[in-house]
Amino acid sequence: MKFISKNYGWIIVAILAILPMFVILRMINLDFINGFSITLVEGTGEGSRTTLEMLYHVTGEFAIRWMTAVLTLTPFYVLFGVSNLYVRQAMGIATAIWSFLHFIFFIWAEGFLETFSQFNYIAGFIAVLILIPLFFTSNRKSMKWLKSKWKKLQSLAYLAIILxxxxxxxxxxxxxxxxVIVIVGFIIRTPTVKERLLAFRKEKRRVNTL
Known part of the structure; x- marks a missing residue:
């Protein structure tokens, strides 16, 4: 119970990130009996989409949603004073996993060389590359080891979301x-706006305690 009460935010994020995986598993057959193999369940796509196209679409949608959510945490803190570093790390891990899955299904559908055929594919590929070091350093040991460099490394998430x-x-x-969410978040992050919002929240809290 102590572990749950201390890490409830991380657990909630993990559950929210894992639940959509069951939708993906319905579209895939995993065979562990005759040697390990993966096949797709045809007919599970929506509309005119094939199963592979659906997998590609779903993983991409969740990747961008989680990435956007991560970048709203600082604005959320500025506005409401709620912050949890380890929840941010959990959301970052969820972002990376869904992005990796999206890229894997893209390669499955189009082939790796197709990554370099269009600008939008290249932008997505670079974003995935950026997420790799962020994924492997989203833990407490890396924070202690990298110290001040850890925040600089994690700030690359801004470039990843733009791409x-x-x-x-x-x-x-x-x-x-x-x-829109990202732009509003960046506006709230600017020093002038951030300082005014923090000062307003502090003054409001002072008035409420009188």
Whole structure:
């Protein structure tokens, strides 16, 4: 119980990140009996999409959602004073895993060389490359080892989200909502706006305690 009460935020993020995986598992057959093999369950795509196209779409959607959510944590803290570093790490891990799955299904569908055929694919590929070191350093040991360099490394997430937004924008997907959230988040992060919001929240808390 002590572990759960101390890590409830991390556990909630893990559950939210894992639950959609069951949708993916319904589209895949894993054979462990006759040697390990993976086959797709045809007919599970929506509309005119094939199963592989559906897998590619679903993983991409969840990747951009988690990435956007991670970048809203600092604005959320500025506005409401709620912050949890380890929840941020858990959300970062979820972002990376869904992004890796998206890239894997892309290669499965199109082949690795197709990655370099269009600008939007290259942007997505670079975003995935950026997420690799962020994924492997999203833990307490890395924080202690890298010290001040850890935050600098993690700040590359901003570049990853910009590249990801370019990736989905060029593909003409429903990206505008994510772009708006990220832009508002960046505005809140600017020193002038951030200081005013923190001062306003502090003053409001002082008045409420009188």
């Amino acid at each position: 990801s937004l370019l990736h989905v924008a060029i593909l003409e997907k429903t990206w505008i909502i994510y772009a």
